[in-house]
Amino acid sequence: YVFGKKRATDVAHMVWEHVVQKGDTVIDATCGNGFDTLAMLNLVADDSHDGHVYALDIQKDALDNTSLLLEKSLNSKERQLVKLFNICHSKMNGVVPRNALVRLVAFNLGYLPGGDKEIITRSETTLLALEAAKRILMPEGLISILVYVGHPGGREELEAVESFAAGLSVENWICCKVQMLNRPCAPIPIFFFRRR
Ligand code: SAM
Numbered sequence: 001y002v003f004g005k006k007r008a009t010d011v012a013h014m015v016w017e018h019v020v021q022k023g024d025t026v027i028d029a030t031c032g033n034g035f036d037t038l039a040m041l042n043l044v045a046d047d048s049h050d051g052h053v054y055a056l057d058i059q060k061d062a063l064d065n066t067s068l069l070l071e072k073s074l075n076s077k078e079r080q081l082v083k084l085f086n087i088c089h090s091k092m093n094g095v096v097p098r099n100a101l102v103r104l105v106a107f108n109l110g111y112l113p114g115g116d117k118e119i120i121t122r123s124e125t126t127l128l129a130l131e132a133a134k135r136i137l138m139p140e141g142l143i144s145i146l147v148y149v150g151h152p153g154g155r156e157e158l159e160a161v162e163s164f165a166a167g168l169s170v171e172n173w174i175c176c177k178v179q180m181l182n183r184p185c186a187p188i189p190i191f192f193f194r195r196r
């Protein structure tokens with residue numbers, strides 16, 4: 001229930017729960033400290049379903065943090081279902097098996113919490129990655145983007161994401177954004193749902 005959620009990440013996770021099914025393949029395009037990766041694995045896998053999470057980040061520190069969190073939180077069978085890649089998300093097509101049906105591609109933009117605030121997602125590569133996500137997403141799949149506007153470049157990135165949405169056809173896509181009007185700097189969850 002969206003109004004019970006205080007954090008934008010919780011809003012995004014709640015929407016994922018309504019779209020993602022056990023056994024699905026999903027992509028965490030910005031794994032950072034691994035919290036989204038872990039939430040995704042819990043959505044796609046259980047005792048009888050082996051869904052897969054492909055998690056990407058350009059920073060080795062982020063992959064190390066994600067790895068540590070997964071080691072602490074998952075058993076060895078679950079851990080094998082998560083594949084980590086130290087690459088830019090614009091190259092996501094190269095890491096997911098060619099025949100995979102991808103249900104969710106999630107972006108949590110900005111910088112690594114607790115890390116170097118100068119290393120941030122950039123509009124140019126974010127747009128390339130959104131194009132890549134669009135190409136590999138299955139019908140009834142979701143691209144989820146959390147945009148931060150409080151740091152330099154954040155508002156420009158929001159504009160880039162919104163202009164990308166404007167190019168998605170009304171027949172095939174439902175695009176929406178959840179903006180907290182009394183919190184002007186709150187992160188903004190944006191969703192592109194592919195109808196077919
Ligand atoms: N999802 C993470 C979590 O649950 O902890 C938080 C992600 S953090 C806000 C943003 C991450 O995006 C950083 O770790 C940063 O290194 C990564 N990043 C920046 N540019 C990237 C790119 N071009 N490709 C992949 N990751 C990138």
